[in-house]
Amino acid sequence: MPRRVCRAVVALALTLAVAGAGCGVPHGDTDRAEVEARTCASFLRRSGRPFDPAAVDPAVFARVRAEFLATGRPFSTLEPFLKACRSLG
């Protein structure tokens, strides 16, 4: 393949990959809540504090995030996660 064509294909692929990045993620919010629940459980196990694993529910993380979003106020990326996680252990 001529070099120019090769470069054009690579550039096009990269552009599409990055541009396509903003097209949404199926189940993104649900997956995020589950990942945050797992991460929180890991933190709590590591801290050695007693906690109820069954209470580390993804729904808690989804709810706290929705509350932060509803305020319209700025918040750090980790703030909702930390607030939810602290409430559990």
Added chain:
Amino acid sequence: MSVARLTALSVYLTVLVWVVVTDGLPVERTMVIAWLVVAAVIVLGGRRPGVAARAVADWLPVVLVLVAYDLSRGAADGLGMPLQLRAPIRADEALFGTVPTVWLQEHLGPFGRDVRWWEIPVSLVYVSHYIVPFALGVWLWTRARSRFSWWRDRFLTITAIGLVGYVLVPTAPPWYASRLGELPEVRRTASRGWQELGVGIADRVFDLGRAAVNPTAAFPSLHAAFALFTVVAVWRGARRWVRPLLAAYPLAMAFTLVVSGEHYVVDILAGWAVVVVAVMLWRRLDRWVVPWRARRAAAAAERDEVAAVVAPTAPPPDAPPDRGLPRPVWLLAVGAAVVAVASRMVRIARPDVLVFDEGYYAAQALEVAQHGVEVGHSVHPPAGKWAIAAGIRLLGYSPWGWRVVPLLAGAAVVGASVVAAWRATQSRWWAALAALVVLTDGIAVTTGRLALLDGLVALWCTLALVCLVNLAAHPFDAVLLVRTAWWAGALFGVALATKWSVVPVWLAATGFVAWLARTARLPRRRPLLVLGLLPVAVYALAYLPTLVAYDASAVARVACADGITCADGPVDRVRAVVHDHREVLRFHSDLEPSNRFAVSSWNWVVQTQPTELWREGERRVVAQGNPLVWAVGTAALVWCGWWGFARRRPVPLLLALTALGWWVPWAIVQRPGYSFYAAPLVPVLAVGVAVAGVSLPAAWARRAGGALAVVALVGAAVLAPRWFGW
């Protein structure tokens, strides 16, 4: 004076005034040297060609030995040498029947709120230690090379002996012994005169010069040694009426040190003895060193003459130079990248939780994938998050999703290192070794399988390095110069839009291209404009999605909450982005070390303080390079620096400048850093090893390279469980 030098001098003075007004008089010794040398270079620039490179080559050893001084505290702690607390007290008591510091403070004190007149000269004399010796060195450097060499040899010897003393005999000064209850109350009074003068540098002098660096560096006293050495250095040339004043300086320094509780008399006597030893030692060594230097200078002058004849007349080649890569090198690069992917993807989904800063970057990347902007406030530009988002879009919000792009980026770094090393050395063997160094480095491995921005920065900057190394290998190619400026400019732009820490490296690269084009006598206005402006344009472009999807962004929330604007017109959006930049800058400026694994970039050299990224039970993920490989790599880069600056070799010079661009800012700023911030330095280190290795005598080269390969592989085998969290 030419327009260029006049402009440079104006910029210099403006920046100096700004620094003094905002931050106080610069008193940190390496900064003092930098300010003085830059001033000398600007003044001498038009008269002596190559003076800047010569300045770096001449002053680098002095800076390095001062850096070693700053690290001496760590070395003393590491060796477990006992702190000397009583011994200097007993020595002073044996000499004077009492401890002079205590006696003086009892008779001249108490040191209450009022400052006495004599405390002002005491403070001035104390602070002169941070400026006078280096001002003298720079003055000698501008006058005559032989006199500067005389000064530098003895200065380095005195400092080195002092260093040995600090490491082997860590000694508590009187104020410290007083705090530990070994002496009656001894106050540190050397800064009190500054309070009276109202000059706001005292605290910084005392933080930087004493406590923060090495509070047990008391024996021998380098304050006393440098004061005496300064007098020795100028004594012969001084007029007779000046000599009593000169003789008073070390005595005034001795009084200052004792009365202010900084040193015992025995420390001062030891400092003076060190000067005598150094001067006597060099009186003997000069019999061999001076003729050797004369021979080297003659040989260098001959080489420069040849170069001066050859360089301007070296024509651009008639045919376009062969810029393509041989097929074996391509195969090597691709093969190394495949090995990187294969080795790093092992259990990449473990841990299946957000590790360290993945909590920010993976989450923000998801927000970018969902909304086109970061919804939670972010302190880094968006390009890195867009790259990670591509993986999340493809594989969902899972460990594989947020780690696949860093994995591919890390593999590309390995491949690019092969290309850069081959471009620099034309040796497949050394290119393969460079690949091995990156493949087996813990920093590269951890950032190559976790969603941290540093692995992505490493990719963009390594690709830019490939372009620049290629240019350095073909310095007379005008077409390549322009093309490199475009490619490197675009890559630095993306890197800049990932993390701001790229700025010094981008500036260093621009300076390098300016120097190379000037040396090769190629038109440089266009490439420099491209390299200077294109990254800014790419950076601005990275904020286009923020301007478009503004309503959902954290930028809009912050601007509204801070009262900047709650409207969403085009101008409001731009104002909000500018305000966000101010907030982010404030965040980085005010950041306090909150993580106990934050490490100084000084430790990158030895890799003994790794950053723990994740831990659960016995399993840990740690970003740690192989200490031996890093030590060898650092030595190789220092050698590249000497070779590049002193001999003006483009490739080693480029590597040294790039390494300094990554390392120096983190060594200077107070902001906490982590070991994985060194990720973009790993390929530079690897190429530096290749460049240094290829210049070794053939009989040693393969053996040295083979030994390093074994060390890298064994280190990887030992450390891999910590990188992978097994």
